[in-house]
Amino acid sequence: MNRTNILVMGAMLACSIGAAFAGEQAAHPHWSYQGKTDPANWAELDQANSACKLSKEQSPINIEERHARKAPLAALDFNYVGGTAEVINNGHTVQVNLPSGNALKAGDEVANLLQFHFHTPSEEKINGVNYPMVAHFVHKSADGKLSVVAVLFKQGRENKTLAPVFNALPAEGKPNQLTSFNPADVLPVDRAYFKFMGSLTTPPCSDGVRWQVLKSPVELSKKQIAAFRKLYKMNARPVQPLNGRLVEASE
Numbered sequence: 001m002n003r004t005n006i007l008v009m010g011a012m013l014a015c016s017i018g019a020a021f022a023g024e025q026a027a028h029p030h031w032s033y034q035g036k037t038d039p040a041n042w043a044e045l046d047q048a049n050s051a052c053k054l055s056k057e058q059s060p061i062n063i064e065e066r067h068a069r070k071a072p073l074a075a076l077d078f079n080y081v082g083g084t085a086e087v088i089n090n091g092h093t094v095q096v097n098l099p100s101g102n103a104l105k106a107g108d109e110v111a112n113l114l115q116f117h118f119h120t121p122s123e124e125k126i127n128g129v130n131y132p133m134v135a136h137f138v139h140k141s142a143d144g145k146l147s148v149v150a151v152l153f154k155q156g157r158e159n160k161t162l163a164p165v166f167n168a169l170p171a172e173g174k175p176n177q178l179t180s181f182n183p184a185d186v187l188p189v190d191r192a193y194f195k196f197m198g199s200l201t202t203p204p205c206s207d208g209v210r211w212q213v214l215k216s217p218v219e220l221s222k223k224q225i226a227a228f229r230k231l232y233k234m235n236a237r238p239v240q241p242l243n244g245r246l247v248e249a250s251e
């Protein structure tokens with residue numbers, strides 16, 4: 001299997017199917033964040049998860065700002081138009097699936113937004129510190145490459161854009177529809193970012209994923225964070241070794 005196929009499969013497994021799909025569970029044993037199937041054991045659960053242990057470019061990472069190299073990175077151009085979105089609970093997180101037509105451009109690279117989903121606390125650390133939550137916006141290019149944009153959340157005012165999601169967080173197998181939802185409204189105004197190569201943060205941990213972590217957090221209320229934590233108390237993989245990877249910071 002070539003890398004592209006692995007990436008595409010990885011994206012499907014990590015993001016789209018989830019525990020609601022019974023056949024998938026039989027083929028790929030259950031994984032979790034705590035207990036015997038926690039992140040330290042993911043590679044042992046299934047041969048398909050070997051990258052979780054063997055890959056040298058795993059996500060998430062701790063970003064030390066003073067070690068990030070300032071670089072003239074391409075501006076992130078979010079051409080999101082929105083539409084009718086579907087909110088699902090896949091047994092690992094709550095995920096918002098978007099219709100096609102929401103593109104991210106960065107220089108010559110174009111990728112289509114598939115979905116975004118949440119982790120608590122934020123998987124990525126900045127200068128050793130987590131945020132209460134993060135959203136990962138997962139994009140795929142025409143040649144199958146994955147590009148993830150992370151939007152960090154700090155506690156503050158109610159997030160009105162995400163209120164329809166957090167007011168009715170779905171149970172497994174009971175998706176909600178959101179009409180006229182534009183994911184662009186979730187993004188911070190300031191698009192400065194950190195960039196590095198990494199992986200999916202869930203099994204099978206496939207690498208070759210381009211990561212862009214937006215520096216500027218957006219707000220969620222205490223109540224919104226609590227609503228998510230009622231479903232998922234903790235769904236964050238610990239930070240992984242950098243192994244000499246370059247982290248760049250937009251100027």
Ligand SMILES: [Zn+2]
Nearest residue numbers: 117119136201
């Ligand atoms: Zn994620």
